[in-house]
Amino acid sequence: MEKWSNFSRSDKLDGITVSEIIRIGIEANKLVTAGHDVVFLNAGEPDFPTPDNIKLSGIKAIIENKTRYTQLDGIPELKAAIKKKFLRENYLDCAVSEISVGPGAKQVLFNVFMATLNKGDEVIVPMPCWTSYFDIIRLAGGVPVAVTCEESNNFRITEQQLQKAITPRTRWLLLNSPSNPTGSVYGKEDLEALGQVLRQEQHVGVVSDDIYEHIIYKNAPYQTMADVCPDLKNRIVTINGVSKAYSMTGWRIGYAGAPQEIIAAMAVVQSQSSSNPCSISQNAAVEALEGPQETIALRQAAFCRRRDFTVAALNTLPWVSCKIPDGAFYAFANIKALLDQEDVKAKGIKNDKDLCSYLLHESKVAVVPGSCFGAEGYMRLSYATSDHLLKEALERIKVGISQLVGVSHIK
Numbered sequence: 001m002e003k004w005s006n007f008s009r010s011d012k013l014d015g016i017t018v019s020e021i022i023r024i025g026i027e028a029n030k031l032v033t034a035g036h037d038v039v040f041l042n043a044g045e046p047d048f049p050t051p052d053n054i055k056l057s058g059i060k061a062i063i064e065n066k067t068r069y070t071q072l073d074g075i076p077e078l079k080a081a082i083k084k085k086f087l088r089e090n091y092l093d094c095a096v097s098e099i100s101v102g103p104g105a106k107q108v109l110f111n112v113f114m115a116t117l118n119k120g121d122e123v124i125v126p127m128p129c130w131t132s133y134f135d136i137i138r139l140a141g142g143v144p145v146a147v148t149c150e151e152s153n154n155f156r157i158t159e160q161q162l163q164k165a166i167t168p169r170t171r172w173l174l175l176n177s178p179s180n181p182t183g184s185v186y187g188k189e190d191l192e193a194l195g196q197v198l199r200q201e202q203h204v205g206v207v208s209d210d211i212y213e214h215i216i217y218k219n220a221p222y223q224t225m226a227d228v229c230p231d232l233k234n235r236i237v238t239i240n241g242v243s244k245a246y247s248m249t250g251w252r253i254g255y256a257g258a259p260q261e262i263i264a265a266m267a268v269v270q271s272q273s274s275s276n277p278c279s280i281s282q283n284a285a286v287e288a289l290e291g292p293q294e295t296i297a298l299r300q301a302a303f304c305r306r307r308d309f310t311v312a313a314l315n316t317l318p319w320v321s322c323k324i325p326d327g328a329f330y331a332f333a334n335i336k337a338l339l340d341q342e343d344v345k346a347k348g349i350k351n352d353k354d355l356c357s358y359l360l361h362e363s364k365v366a367v368v369p370g371s372c373f374g375a376e377g378y379m380r381l382s383y384a385t386s387d388h389l390l391k392e393a394l395e396r397i398k399v400g401i402s403q404l405v406g407v408s409h410i411k
């Protein structure tokens, strides 16, 4: 059939694309369909199944006919469970009216920015950052202001960088700790230093994306901005969800704790878009937050083992270096020196995208170039996959890179 001649994409989508990570996944799946055996290290989701107790509570919700529309931004039982979670784990005392539940942390982020940004309002985004932040902010009419964070400072924004980036149009600082893609974690002192700047800049709030809170390897307790700087609570939105901690990416439940007026504005956005999050998933999320929590520690231990293996294997590759991340389930390897090698350039590989494309097509391993996260010269490997597949993938990468630079360079 001919294409409809009157179709044109809305101007709102100018410069906005399908996430590069999703595109790489599609390309990798095409190879699978063509009969190739690809190892996927591109996705940002735990390979573990949702724990049985949570699955059963979802099934129970269906059997009990909890299948209708629910309250717009969360059933009372889930809001009560989130209230307890915030108090128990983050020392945040939120009223139920200060809590909002949406279909995934991503939608909750979208709700915050749609509800609070006017055209031209700025959001400071420490880079490297999760691929979606920029486009969500732009879709909401805002302007993402990238602040490049140094690897030598574990990719964290400093108070001086924050101060320099603030303008009269700044509305938010967007923090993500542990970070996707770098795995870096902001400690109490880092947050205190940033808070000190914000105390002088009263027009700037903080959106804290804590989605990887439970995937952390530091011995120190997890810290979030609203806990470290309670005096700034009236301008902090704390975002979290069940996707990563409870292996519930497909269930789509995220939530926020924030001042009541922000929560109310977010509810307006949700009421005219997705409406309530899935009733079944909300009931399952109650069990996730209220039921036994042992699997979190068990899975954390598995992720820690895989992290150590992955980082060690990456550091044996010539001209590749990888810092040990403190959280999340990504290794963020510096490949700048590798890309500088004449042998590599001679094979037509000019940048991180080319290298990742080479690894996908020649080594059959899907990884994501750092430029997708605003950091040219890196690649991100998700180690949220089985030990066996990780071993296979790292061996393939080693062979692939040795074919580029010569076997004698492999340590």
Ligand SMILES: Cc1ncc(COP(=O)(O)O)c(C=O)c1O
Pocket: 044, 103, 104, 105, 106, 107, 130, 176, 179, 180, 209, 211, 241, 242, 243, 249, 253, 254
């Ligand atoms: C930093 C970050 N924030 C938010 C999300 C979205 O999480 P959810 O599945 O709850 O929408 C992701 C997912 O990859 C993420 O990496």
